Amino acid sequence: xxxxxxxxxxxxxxxxxxxxxxxxRGAFGELVTRYMRRAYYVALGLVGSHDDALxxxxxxxxxxxxxxxxxxxxxxxxxWLYQIVRRLCFNYxxxxxxxxxxxxxxxxxxxxxxxxxxxxxxxxxxxERSELRERLEVAIEALPEREREVLVLKEFEGLRYREIAELxxxxxxxxxxxxxxxxxxxxxSLRGVL
Amino acid sequence: MKERGTDVGAERxxxxxxxxxxxxxxxxxxxxxxxxLAADPALREEWNRLVRLKEVTQSMMLRKPPDEVWKxxxxxxxxxxxxxxxxxxxxxxxxxxxxxGAWTGVQQLLANVTTPWFVKAAILATLVGLVVLFVSVVxxxxxxxxxxxxxxxxx
Numbered sequence: 016x017x018x019x020x021x022x023x024x025x026x027x028x029x030x031x032x033x034x035x036x037x038x039x040r041g042a043f044g045e046l047v048t049r050y051m052r053r054a055y056y057v058a059l060g061l062v063g064s065h066d067d068a069l070x071x072x073x074x075x076x077x078x079x080x081x082x083x084x085x086x087x088x089x090x091x092x093x094x095w096l097y098q099i100v101r102r103l104c105f106n107y108x109x110x111x112x113x114x115x116x117x118x119x120x121x122x123x124x125x126x127x128x129x130x131x132x133x134x135x136x137x138x139x140x141x142x143e144r145s146e147l148r149e150r151l152e153v154a155i156e157a158l159p160e161r162e163r164e165v166l167v168l169k170e171f172e173g174l175r176y177r178e179i180a181e182l183x184x185x186x187x188x189x190x191x192x193x194x195x196x197x198x199x200x201x202x203x204s205l206r207g208v209l
Numbered sequence: 210m211k212e213r214g215t216d217v218g219a220e221r222x223x224x225x226x227x228x229x230x231x232x233x234x235x236x237x238x239x240x241x242x243x244x245x246l247a248a249d250p251a252l253r254e255e256w257n258r259l260v261r262l263k264e265v266t267q268s269m270m271l272r273k274p275p276d277e278v279w280k281x282x283x284x285x286x287x288x289x290x291x292x293x294x295x296x297x298x299x300x301x302x303x304x305x306x307x308x309x310g311a312w313t314g315v316q317q318l319l320a321n322v323t324t325p326w327f328v329k330a331a332i333l334a335t336l337v338g339l340v341v342l343f344v345s346v347v348x349x350x351x352x353x354x355x356x357x358x359x360x361x362x363x364x
Contacts, residue, residue, distance in 0.1 A: 040290070044283050051282045059271050069278065076286045077293060127272045151265060169231065170266045176233060188224065195223045198230075201266075202258045209261045 032088040035080070043083070047076050050093050053172070054100050060167030061104040062111075063156055071107055075100040097182050101164065108160055126152055147208050154204035162197035165190055226256060230263045 028049075034042030054075055059068035078099050079086075086095060126148055155163060168179045180187045202209060225242040228234040234242065246253045315332050318324050 040287070044287070047283050047286055051279065055274070055278075055282075056271050065272075065274055069274070073282070073286050073289060077289045080286075080290055081293070126269050147265060148269060151269065166266075170269075171271050176228075176231070188220075191224045191227045192220070194227050194231075198227075198259055198262055199255075202255075202262045205262065205265070206258075209258055209265070 028092055029088045032086055032092055036083050036086050036088070038083070040080075043076075043080055046092055050096060051076075053093060054096060057097065057167065057172060058100055058104055060171050061101070061160070061164060062107060063152075067107065071103045072100060075103055078103070094182055101183075105160055143208075147205070150205055150208060151201070154201045157204070158197050158200060162193045162200070165193040166197040166201075169194060222252065226259060230259060 028046075031042045031046050031049075035046055051072065054072040055068055058072045058075075059065065062068055062071060075096060079096055082099075086092070155166065158166065164183065165179060168174045168182065169176075174182070176187045176190050179190045183190070185193075222242070222245050225234060225238060225245070229239060229242055246256055315336070318332060319329055
């Protein structure tokens with residue numbers, strides 16, 4: 016998954032953005048359809064539950080439409096949308112932190128093994144994988160939000176450092192530092208099962 | 210290892226490890242990392258843990274929601290947009306109606322000769338207070354907000 020688009024896709028997106036900026040809901044709908052999955056998954060990675068991710072990503076599109084006058088047709092739409100998604104998610108996480116106790120906030124993380132639930136013939140091995148996944152979910156949930164963000168963009172969005180730096184608005188060195196800090200915490204949390 | 214002891218050296222090694230894990234390290238720098246790892250058993254142990262962690266995270270993905278989510282997604286965003294406009298219209302209408310009703314009531318009270326003087330004075334005080342509050346809020350939004358040096362800092 017990348018932020019940069021091919022020339023043709025870029026031209027078509029630019030046309031859509033210009034129409035959406037003028038208030039064309041059909042064009043905006045096409046942009047929504049194009050980016051809904053990325054917006055949803057990045058929100059899911061940040062807040063950890065399906066319902067919240069769906070709600071926050073949809074709210075981000077609503078706010079994007081209201082703020083369409085500030086859309087720059089020469090910049091990737093997703094980079095602009097991402098700023099709205101992350102701000103909504105961070106605000107939501109802060110509210111959740113102040114509202115509820117640590118136990119309550121541990122939302123069920125929605126993670127699966129690549130390729131769906133792999134048929135594991137050995138029940139012991141299957142239980143081990145399941146425990147590992149659960150511990151990883153809890154460990155990611157406990158990461159500071161800035162570290163979690165970079166980890167999600169790297170591991171689940173599959174972005175390169177340069178792209179993460181552009182999206183988040185930080186130097187590449189900081190991307191690596193946050194990633195290292197996140198991984199170190201995760202490795203600590205999974206000590207014994209890794 | 211001597212270089213690892215310094216902040217700059219430690220930072221450099223961390224960056225090499227991250228870039229190597231994520232496949233963004235050129236061969237020449239990979240050799241540099243290998244030299245660091247060969248010289249420091251603790252670093253090698255940390256590296257091995259990070260490699261295993263990478264294998265685990267690579268084998269996981271965020272769970273896919275049901276397909277219906279994508280079918281209804283735009284419709285749901287569209288409904289929210291519509292509801293937003295409805296709320297704005299409702300709010301504007303309610304404010305106008307309430308203001309008009311209040312103003313008509315106030316006018317009747319002020320025109321009525323039997324209304325006690327203190328009620329008229331209270332009405333006047335309320336109106337002046339509202340105007341002062343309104344002007345103050347608008348001024349703050351227009352002038353103070355514009356000159357706020359930290360307004361762009363994300364909270």
